[in-house]
Amino acid sequence: xxxxxxxxxxxxxxxxxxxxxxxxxxxxxxxxxxxxxxxxxxxxxxxxxxxxxxxxxxxxxxxxxxxxxxxxxxxxxxxxxxxxxxxxxxxxxxxxxxxxxxxxxxxxxxxxxxxxxxxxxxxxxxxxxxxxxxxxxxxxxxxxxxxxxxxxxxxxxxxxxxxxxxxxxxxxxxxxxxxxxxxxxxxxxxxxxxxxxxx
Numbered sequence: 001x002x003x004x005x006x007x008x009x010x011x012x013x014x015x016x017x018x019x020x021x022x023x024x025x026x027x028x029x030x031x032x033x034x035x036x037x038x039x040x041x042x043x044x045x046x047x048x049x050x051x052x053x054x055x056x057x058x059x060x061x062x063x064x065x066x067x068x069x070x071x072x073x074x075x076x077x078x079x080x081x082x083x084x085x086x087x088x089x090x091x092x093x094x095x096x097x098x099x100x101x102x103x104x105x106x107x108x109x110x111x112x113x114x115x116x117x118x119x120x121x122x123x124x125x126x127x128x129x130x131x132x133x134x135x136x137x138x139x140x141x142x143x144x145x146x147x148x149x150x151x152x153x154x155x156x157x158x159x160x161x162x163x164x165x166x167x168x169x170x171x172x173x174x175x176x177x178x179x180x181x182x183x184x185x186x187x188x189x190x191x192x193x194x195x196x197x198x199x
Contacts, residue, residue, distance in 0.1 A: 012113050014182045019122035022099035029056050030101035032116035033108055034063040035071040040107035045077045047154035056162060059084045059097055098123035103161050114138040121179035126171035128157045142175025
């Protein structure tokens with residue numbers, strides 16, 4: 001099975017059985033999003049390059065077929081061997097990537113429901129994300145929000161979450177609380193309540 005990361009995933013629920021909690025925080029940086037230009041993988045790579053050494057490994061996962069030219073550009077930018085550009089992966093590998101991650105990074109310029117954030121949270125991984133209304137709704141208090149396109153600003157936010165164990169623990173706990181709202185049973189309850197409210 002191949003997993004087209006977040007290309008058509010827009011449901012406000014996450015499979016908590018599949019994206020289970022990692023017992024200990026991971027050590028990598030992870031970016032999940034199909035390789036469209038607006039997902040700004042280039043900004044994630046540029047921010048990673050500005051992190052102080054030793055830099056954590058960075059893994060980029062997404063569907064390359066949506067824009068092969070964009071995918072080729074990102075692969076060319078990812079010169080350092082510590083950056084892995086995976087393309088689409090099997091669902092089992094995606095799940096393991098969330099569990100190995102210390103931080104999810106999402107620099108996308110526009111989003112609806114940010115499924116990778118919810119999946120990361122279910123795995124116990126907090127996030128550093130662009131400050132967009134839809135991403136704030138998905139992310140709640142489990143993320144650090146960044147405005148603008150300055151790689152240095154992104155790098156500072158990422159480094160804070162990676163290096164500050166107390167902050168990471170606080171965000172992780174908030175992420176786990178927040179993601180409890182994203183269950184299929186709650187979606188069903190909402191649909192039923194909406195249907196009953198209609199005349």
